[in-house]
Amino acid sequence: MTFATPILLIGLIAAGIPFLLHMISKVRAREQKFPTLRFLRQSLEKTSRRRRVQNWLLLLLRSLLLAVLAMAVAEPISRATGGWGDTPGQAAVILLDNSFSMAAGTGGNSRFARAKKNATAILSGDRKPSLAGLLRTTGPIPSGELTRQLDTLRKDIDTSTINYAAASLEQRFARVIDLLAGQSNPRRAIYLFCDLQRLSLEPLLKLPNLIEAKDMHLFILNCATGAVSNVGVTDLKVSGRAIVDVPVEFHVTILNSSPTPRTVDLVFRVEGSARGRKQQVIKKLAPGGKNGDSAVVRFGHRFSRAGYFTGEVRLMQEDDLLVDNVRRFCLDVGERVRVLVVRGPVTGAESFVLDPAMMLGLALDWRNNAQEEIPWPIRAKTIDADKFAPDSLKNVDAVFFCEVPSFSTQTAQAIGQFAATGGTVVFFLGPGVRVENYNQRFFQADGGLLPGKLAAPVGQVGSGAEAIGVDKVIVTHPLFQGLFENTSDYLKTLTQRYFKLEVSPGAGEVLMRLANGDPLLVERRVGEGRVLWCTTTGSPRWTTFPTTGLFLPVMVRAALMGGQRRSADESYTASLPVTIRLPQTDSAGEKIRVTLPAQPAKPKFRDVTADEKGVVRFVDTHDPGVYRWEAVGVDAGAAGLLQESAAGAFVVNPYGPESQLDAYTPGELKAALTRRGLQRVYIGSSLEEIQTTATKDSQGRNFWDVLIVLVVVLLVAEAVVANRRSPTPTPTE
Template identity: 45%
Template sequence: MTALAFGFATPLLLLGLLATVIPFILHLLSSVKAQEVFFPTLRFLKRSMEKTARRRRIQNWLLLLLRAGLLALLAFAVSEPLTKTAGSWFSGQRYAAVVILDNSMSMAAMSGSSSRFSQARDQAASLLSGENMPTMAALITTNGGWVSPEMTAELEPLREQITRSNIGAGAAAILRPVQDALDMLEKQTLPRRAIYIFSDLQVLSFEQMVLAQDLARAKDVHLLVVNTGSGSVDNVGITDLEVIGQRVVNSLLEFKVTLTNSSAIDKTVDVGLRVGGQAVGAKISKSLARSGEAGSSATLTFRHRFTSSGPASGEIYIEQGDQLAQDNVRRFCLRIGGRVKVLVVRGYSDPADSPSMDPAMALLAALDPYAGAGDAPPWPIQASVIEADNFASTSLAGMDAVYFCEMPAFSADQAKAVAGFVQEGRTACFFLGPNCNANNYNEILLDGIKDEGGLLPARIGEPTGEVSLEADAFTVDWVDVSHDYFKGLMQEMADYLTMQVHRYYKLTATPTPGQTLIRLAGGDPLAVTKRFGRGRVLMFASTCSPRWGSIYVAPVFLPMVHRASLLARVSQRGDDMFLAGSPAIIWPEGLPNTDPLNIQVTLPLDAPNPGAVVSVPVRRTTEGAMARFEQTTALGVYKWKLIADRPLDDTPAGQFVVNGDGRESNLASYTAEAFTAAMQRAPRNLQNVHVAANLDAVNEAASLAAEGHNWWDFAAIFAILFLVLEALVANRGKAKVEEAIPDHLNPKMAA
């Protein structure tokens, strides 16, 4: 519990308490015993008068006490009684303080001619060098940079660290630094302790603290907030960027951006796309409603097709300036792969059949419809065909995916080659047909592959169905439209359900079952998939030729095969785009089998030390070689290259980008009154909370609060109540005395 100290503003006036003896002195002086004279005619009243006298003695003592209390209260009131919190904030006294400096991205917003952060930094530095600097201090920056290991009396290093501090573009949760500060202050023996927060009171940063339930230990700690974020807000920011599509040369990509207006007025902005430093396409003008209203946020979409492979970088930008320049640009860095290489293995081809009956031809039409055309437009997939008899392990070299069309059977060596191909992160697809040996598939590809329960996603049973004009076809009643192979391909669910087959193989689950993607109306799966190693296996229970059905003419078939092939690219580990404050994972490829290896990262132009080089080690994992880079507090483009002990013919190199946390674009903040009231409410009940726009003002507020509460007004009220009570008791006593005199002897009654 918080202890209270009691005192008086003018204690000399407490001498007035001596006046409380005056009623007793007057009583003694007026209580002289008179001479007794006996009148025989009054002896009959003696018993009644003695009884009345006893009552009057009791009433006289009560009046004496009331009058004495009245004089005491008057003396008490004019002395101005005060209550103060023990350990109050007095100028010039020894105290311990933890300085929390908010260096999140919102603090980069301009406030007048300087940023919120520069103002906060200057104020924090002045705290440690002014007249009221703490005896012991520590420093915590919210977004990297510095956290004091313990309190120290050496303030000069802390001042220097504050001066060197810079913006870290991530979000700041103030609650965690406050809890760390309380941990340090609990070890201090100084009677006065404080936490100084230099921040903009951004709702995002302080919301957890406002809602915190476990701040009881802060009751005896002064919380002083220097708010550098007051004033009007003018900001529209790019809060999110999503790149949709396969990162493959000639493949159309969509850049979906989210805009948020945190201004108090409606805003209109022009948004554009730059690739490699050059503007691409037309800008989009967008109007946004004021903050908090419907329409204050909007999504825009830009489209671009990269015509060459390799690293590609660019940015979405807002042309107009505002308070926070950092969120007017959101960068991207992509790995654009070359054309996806796909191998189609033709398992059966009857020379007497029409080419339209060849399942390999149906696949080629989906994979590379412009193959052989002289003026073909750019296409992201390059497909080739070989006969089943010519398939060997070397056939898979350089391929990203392989499709087996009615492959009759596999040898053990072929199965081993396909399994290794998939485990490395590629895709194998099987279309079963009339000439497939189900027993061979199960024996060689399922039971013969011991890893992960076998290569196939299901066990192959007997074929079922009739192939004739009179036979009914089996229809599809369900497709997993949430899977990457199907997501967003069709606008209507009915377009996914157009596949029909007359004959198919029964597929049954294995101990490590695959995932059903397409299901027939009778409940049997038509397409099943599973992860195998880093790659994927896909199997259809029927062929893609017209022999057993109409899979190849279904609207969803061609885009599904196209999508599955683009997703087969082994090097796709995600984009090289990271949020400030989160680690950047670098996946260098083509590394030599030598140790040790290091990655050298060059910091971006917006870093405090632009162009500086930081070295991080390369670690080999089951997913490949990787390096983890932690120093991502600055926004911009980071470049990296591999460093080995010996020269390399082809040194791996690349780049990645760091963007700010989009939530920081919302500059909405608590008012000083709202934050203080929230801290004072249960269950926090923190009374020593002060918020002001600068250090002098917040210290003055704390000093005024330390003067305590003056209770003279309450003392005066009690004195008045005692006065009224004294009058009531005195008048009541007088009336009762008169009532005790017999009517024939009472002059008032006789009259």
């Protein structure tokens, strides 16, 4: 607050005149007692008290009247927002929201086009800044300083495009604060062109150093005009293993951001699959922000051959934001899982049911020769333990050892290497297992395949022997998840004899535990693979585990886990790097050619060279769509030969949550920024509106007229109090 004529504030001294006159004129009369008037004393005292209150009130009103009159003639003016003015020369940074929600629009005019037009206008005309900079909410953060080359910035704005990655407004805003903090120009401005989307602005409101912008003018242009109609596919998750003949589920999330209910047709397609094209779902969604505005739709598919498969889920109805109407996927479908079952010594007198290798082979692949055409994802092969060698693990995804007595150093090392490179190894213990050999070959204090030291077996076998139940199963583990609805169905295994295993802390996870606390099934992660230890037999000799409903699905899942290293989900979010591992062991220096999705004014190919490990890191993933790559040799050229074993694909999708178009109102956003300490915030739907408001605030508000009104009110109040009379007594009083 300031005053146009502060010298006139000397008139405030006049406020003390009524008090001074009151003190001067105050005379105390001499008291004389008259006995005949003593009956009037009580009435006089009451009247005196009432008049004393009235006199003090009158005194205060007259003093206040003189004080307000003195302030009015001095003309008080407020300047709450600092000087902005209507002249050029400020230092300004333009923050342009180029996330894909800005692609929404009606009538052929998108929010982003409106933002670019107004951002260009900032750098033109009479109000253009002397220094300026440009940042976008997605894409690289520029490292340069502010520039006077406004023409260059205008061209940069004109060539700006929508980016489909996650926006990071808070990081850009922190950079803006750094750019302007070093400027000596007192007129510093931040121009934010956005759609007030909550998803982008909520992280900004939590920015720790947001208060550093309190002395800067923040102009926010709301580029969202009117309500838009949009239903988007925000997520697509693959459930199951991408292996031949394994059912795969696709969980698709759709979200309605429209103010009205929407009914949509959702179509699922797999490239080259007529079956995929027939899958269609009609879904009703509540208005945005209401219960039922989103839904998860499930589609299923079974791949009959290996290789790269692309597909999509598409909304058939067009709306005001087209980019999120489709979401793509790419799966590198692996061959059927190849399992090796290694059988320990068996006697001829043992029945089929007591041969763990036979029971396991039946669980893994139940088909006979006449049923080989029936789809099944596992191909199992059984060999005797004395035939097993390191070479036996070639072209194998999982290996099961059934009561193998011992291992050589060479085979133990080969098994460890197999697990470390992504294979699954399962050990079933039993009669004939040599504890010392296992501990020597597989247990190490700082590693090894055994999660702890193995001890001699305990328990007796027979009809009268004690059997121990299972009291705990990790039902959330992928081996068990979803097999049964009731937990009690997981706990039906009884075991009479088993090997003691003391699991070292952090060395493994006990997946099945006996009621006495000893482990029955333990998992140890080794490199990219896993090792499972069953401390009892794989046959009913010592336990009922192989005869329960748990055994078959758990063994199948364990085998399929080994096949995961031959399959992959090749779906990525825009602007994230893609890693391609070439299959050849001698592929260092190999070049691959990546075919980009069809986009105007962009080259069709990118050539990338593999590093010394045969790994290619591809970073040009800004556009959604299907990317295909192929090896073209060390000396890449137009005549490069395609190697079938070195070709593949991947897909890029927009950042799914960006489809949430829920936005702040201008009032909500301004209040939130004000709570964070920013006072110079202007939000509007046009540049003229926000700049005019800032200019008006910078000129201040003259409160002379308000004070004159207050003077009149005080005069009226003084007159009322001064002329107030006591009611005339009636004769009866």
